[in-house]
Amino acid sequence: MTDPLLNHRAEGPGTAPALLLGPSLGTSYALWDAVAPELSVDHRVVRWDLPGHGGSPAGLVHPGQTVGELAALVLALADALGIERFAYAGVSLGGAVGLHLAVHHPERLSSLAVICSSAHFNGSKPWQERAELVRREGLAPVAATADARWFTPGFTVPRLVADHRAADPEAYAACCDALAAFDIRDRLESIAVPTLLIAGREDPATPPAHLREIADAVPGAALVEIPGASHLAPAQCPEAVLTALRAHFSGGARRGMEVRREVLGDEHVDRAQARQTPFTALFQDFISRYAWGEIWTDPTLARRERSMITLTALVAHGHYDELAMHVRAALRGGLTPEEIGAVLLQTAVYCGVPAANSAFAVAQRVLAEEETADGTAGSG
Template identity: 50%
Template sequence: MSTPRIVATEFGGPDAAPLLLLGPSLGTSATTLWSRAAAELTDTWRVVGWDLPGHGRGETSDAFTLAELAAGVLALADQFTRESFHYAGDSVGGCVGLQLMLDAPHRVASATLLCTGAVIGTPDAWTERAETVRASGTETLIAAATQRWFPSGFAERDSVTSSALLDALRSADSGSYAQVCEALGGFDVTDRLQEISTPVLAVAGSHDIATPPDHLQRIASGVKDGRLVVLENVGHLAPAEAPDRVAQLITEHARAASAPIPATTDEVHAGGLAVRREVLGDAHVDRAIAATTEFTADFQRFITEYAWGAIWTRPGLDRRSRSLITLTALVARGHHEELRIHLLAARRNGLSNDEIKELLMQTAIYCGVPDANTAFRIAADVLPGFDSEGERS
């Protein structure tokens, strides 16, 4: 056994920005799995992906354990920073994240673990797959991978992404693939999860066969500071299937984990104002500030501090969830002016028009048909004008 040399794929970002490492799933490469999500992350982070031995740009290696693979990833991080870094990994990349937090907890500032587990499969199953691949190559796995990786219909809906991922599997070195299988067969940190104190966001795909949501719930419940998000209609390769949503979750989680605890009300206000701008848009907030009078100034400060600085900044729910809750409350209470504002905020927070429609359908049952009727009328006026910048066109 030996520590493999891990090869980086640099996606970009400011050199002075915090480092974000992205880990792959077995049979994929950093490029095929993470490119679209990485494009959304480089404004905030210096984004670097890494490839498994014999996958993508990865070099072949002697046999290794998961702990040795994690040591290789840590050595790669050292090439970019000697400080702490943020980490996100899918499947075996998530396992590496767990190992990093056990072996070098002071180096990992936050971890987003996607479609993974504290243990995946059984040693016998991994040994069998390794033997199959050594004997017949990775081509023999294509049909099974299509079923195991993607939810029904995804390959037809996004043939470019699915084909690129399957091509990466075909191109993977068979011996290296088998080595990763054997490393996974020896990996089980279920009994050590309670040792992990790094903030962990566990992200599951609702249609993931290989690592279903209960695997991620076990991680979120087992670590000291964990939270679970389940992505609907997503399978095993969440960064490729839902890149915008995954990028948003990583950024929100990493920011929350690294944000200092406000010491003064001025700091709470400043943090609240930043979140208010991100959710409602600069144009709306600038109008509100410009319209502030001596009479309304205290109230404006109050809502910025308490609504945005104390509630919307809490890590227990992501912004999509907070938007869903807020829209429901506004419909129920008949706050139509605020509803218009928060419909646009919900789009900025990642909700689609179809998801908003379903929420309004739900309010028709639990809040009342007249309230939902008015809400649909307002949404029909507001949502068609939402452009890519998050403002009215």
């Protein structure tokens, strides 16, 4: 007889890349109701319930449970579904499971998103106390404060609160034991899978500082803070979470950086990266993820056409420093000096002669510099 599996729901094409979604303590996979259907357009989405939550058997956990044991249950589910490698996103305890998988089973993960979670959950004492309370009095006292812990004032999701009340007390307490024992801070630097951290700016349980701590330690990790979101961000701000997850799991930031280098050149991007500070990091990530990872990778227009449009827009708004950069990019992309001149001549008609005059001066300087550097005005 095979061991029981975590209760789960699968959505999306069976041949699409797999994406597993993990829940927060006290919730079911309904936490993902507003996000999973959209993600399932291009992923095989599998969302699962914690033991004793939703439809998962309570007997899958025991007092003294660890996050590692919960992660093993997730791997057993993936194995049963024939999923060898998968992307993973998890909220709170579900996020801790993702961190454990990234540290101990990196070969199974293609990418990771950790949402409203932590590498340590403020130590063991509060979780031990909550586990004792639930074992003694059941879930009613804890469920009564769910809205305050999960959402901003005035917001609620009745289905999730009802799931909290219906969870098995012993299984819930065992999950508290797992949170009490969890501290993976000393292993974060070993995480090598592409990692996104999503913080709810109004989250009292795992404030943005907890996610920032992970982002600072995991090489190459990105951090997104969602204004107005508390602890259950996928339920409260699903569109913002969906946008971030789509960009991450489609490889937007990584592909965006590749395209940025292809169009602008390594030298320029390296200079921009070297000037990056904590203050500008989110903006740089935004540029790589959206401008280069989504707009410039859209196959509807060729890069030559995008260069022409970009040159025109920069002239129209008088962004001449950016224009110089994109004249060089246009040369790299195969536009000739004559074609660049034709674009600028057209801007004289539609953007104004003074704007075009300044643009020709910038372009002439860049073309002369490129000719001096490379021997040919059109090479790059």
